[in-house]
Amino acid sequence: MGERNTRRDVIKATAGVAGIGSLAGCSSLVGGGNAESIAIGSKQFTEQQILGYLAYHAIDENTEVEVVDEVGLGGTTTNFQALQEDEIDMYWEYTGTAWLTLPPQNDEVISDPQEIYNRVTAEFEEEHGITFLDRASFNNTYVLLANPDWQSETGIETMSEFASHLQDGNTDMTVVMNAEFQERSDGWPGLIEHYEMSDAASELNVRNVGSGLTYQVVGEGEAQVGMGFNTNPNIARYDLVALEDNNGFFPVYNPAPMIKQDTLESNSAVSQPLSDLVGTLSTETIRELNQRVSIDGEDASSVARDHLSSNDLI
Structure with missing residues (x-):
């Protein structure tokens, strides 16, 4: 306990110096004028709420900055607009979402995690006066999930192997997905084209089910393969196998704290607790945290x- 308190005291001392040196930039001063309050937002689904509270408690416990709880504020657009309009100061955004969905909405799909992070950071700093702190390593992207018994029988581990399996005539199987994924260009149509299996895939029994049910349907053997999200806790619950996107079709969705640059300049000490935090967030860890909540x-x-x-x- 003493070791943690010593570390906390050092970070808080840094926060105090940062606040005193930048009073002119503060808009909402608390704590005797030593720090600015920071409102932390998030999207409404489980993983985002966990990320929001991780940032909230990390900053609250390790700095003198007053933290305002806006966790669960709304969807992507709501949080981004709130950030632009000074209603919140930061929230966790996924690099792929920022690159493909938020303005200026790029069309290029980037599968290299560091490249998309670098490019979206540079773009948002120039376009919006917003930056990204360190990204977590886990990737909350689309995945194709295989029933464990079927995967063990076939030995298929990658998308390319799945494509070859279908091209060899093994199409007497069921694949489940939600209606949106079946229609999106960055979903099923683009995936089967990218892996050159469109003709074979047309012979599959493709069923639409809700996103939350795909894991159970595949896990219980009612389908051999289904779409899902890489950090969903039901992957571990049903012992599903995520097929490797070995030819890089799906965008990368690493989360990172997205924060206004002027807020960060006024409160630079918040960077260290958040940097320490992201290093603890592996795919296995976030799945476990998601499971505990959802x-x-x-x-x-x-x-x-x-x-x-x-x-x-x-």
Whole structure:
């Protein structure tokens, strides 16, 4: 405990110096004029709420900055507009979402994690006065998920192997996905074209089911393959196998704290706690945290605090 307090005191001392040196840039001063308040937003789904509270508690426990809870504010557009209009100061955004969905909405798909991070950071700093702090390594992208028994029988581990399997005439199987994924150019149509399996895929039994049901349907053997999201806890729950996107079709969706540049300049000490945090967020870890909230029914804020405490970050 003493070691954590010493580390916290050092970071808080840094925060105080940063605040004193930039009073002219502060818009909402608290704590005797030593720091600016920072409102943290998030999207409404489980993973985003966990990320929001991880940032909230990391900053609250390690700096003198007053943190305002706006976790669960709304969707992507709501959070981004709130950031632009000074209603919040930061939220976690996924690099692929920022690159493909937020203005200026690029069309190019970038599958290299560092390249998309570098490019979206440079673009948002120039276009919006917003920057990204360090990104987490986990990638909340689309994946094709295989039933574990079927995967064990076929030995298929990659998208290319799946394509070859279909091209060899093995099309007597069921694939499940939601209606949006079946229609999106960055979903099923683009995927089967990218892996040159469009003709074979036309012979599959493709069924539409809700996003939340695909994991169960595949896990229980009612379908051999289905679409999903890489960090969903149901992957582990049903022991599903995510096929490797070995030819890089799907965009990369690494989350990173997206923060206004003037807020960061006034409160530079928030960077260190958040940088320490992202290093603890692997794919396996975020799936476990998501499961504790969405399946086990635990409170997102409590789960976030527990994770920080377990990693000596608070």
